[in-house]
């Protein structure tokens with residue numbers, strides 16, 4: 001029997017490490033979804049390969065995405081989150097947000113979504129275990145902690161390092177460069193610590209979630225360990241992410257977005 005249900009229209013904002021893989025997966029086909037538009041900072045750089053996609057999405061400025069699509073996937077620099085997400089949720093549509101850290105400076109976006117029947121979806125991204133954290137949060141979480149270790153290349157240039165004159169180039173031993181709340185981690189490492197904010201939003205919030213960050217010349221992978229203690233379970237989990245062509249971003253991040261999109265309309269849905 002033919003399936004005549006309309007496909008949900010998806011757009012992708014930002015064609016970097018994450019966006020490019022998500023676009024290619026959508027073009028190959030995800031149940032119930034169709035790719036209709038993409039946005040890039042330098043459209044001319046991307047016109048060639050985008051035109052060759054089967055789905056032939058429009059290449060448009062981010063301001064046009066909310067009109068064209070039902071779901072907009074934000075894979076752009078964190079400074080653009082507001083301009084991408086606000087017009088989407090204002091129309092009662094869905095925004096998938098990767099630059100999660102920026103949600104802390106734009107908390108009213110959630111209220112905006114609520115007022116208009118829109119939705120903001122944060123995929124597990126580079127992290128592990130948000131299914132268990134959201135489940136534990138239905139009960140009471142006593143504590144949640146993230147310990148992140150990254151190679152130097154995944155951290156250089158972070159505002160916390162620049163602002164405090166912390167030099168990590170050339171270190172030969174692991175160096176703890178930050179200890180504090182997820183909120184402060186997001187301010188000091190806006191392009192590196194989205195995972196801390198995702199953990200905090202799943203669990204006990206950005207002020208109670210504790211974060212340690214290590215610049216570690218002995219690791220080649222972006223490594224995140226979460227430790228949660230709650231009235232239903234105690235758990236610790238670790239993920240060692242192979243960096244993508246963007247050393248700050250683990251390869252699994254794009255795969256997590258693709259898995260999240262597959263779940264939206266899948267006939268069988270596994271996990272919380």
Ligand SMILES: NC(=O)C1=CN([C@@H]2O[C@H](COP(=O)(O)OP(=O)(O)OC[C@H]3O[C@@H](n4cnc5c(N)ncnc54)[C@H](O)[C@@H]3O)[C@@H](O)[C@H]2O)C=CC1
Pocket residue numbers: 013014015016017018019039040041042062074075076077078080097098099100124125126127190191192194195198246248249250253
């Ligand atoms: N939630 C999570 O677990 C993770 C989140 N992230 C975050 O996701 C976001 C995307 O990450 P990546 O793909 O690795 O970054 P990237 O730097 O590789 O890609 C971002 C792309 O956005 C483009 N862009 C800039 N201005 C634009 C504009 N006005 N219109 C359209 N495109 C524009 C850039 O040219 C670039 O191609 C970042 O904010 C990053 O911090 C990254 C890794 C994990």
Ligand SMILES: O=C([O-])CC(=O)C(=O)O
Pocket residue numbers: 126191192193194195196222223241248249250251253
């Ligand atoms: O937290 C992030 O934004 C990215 C990250 O650590 C990773 O990809 O492992």
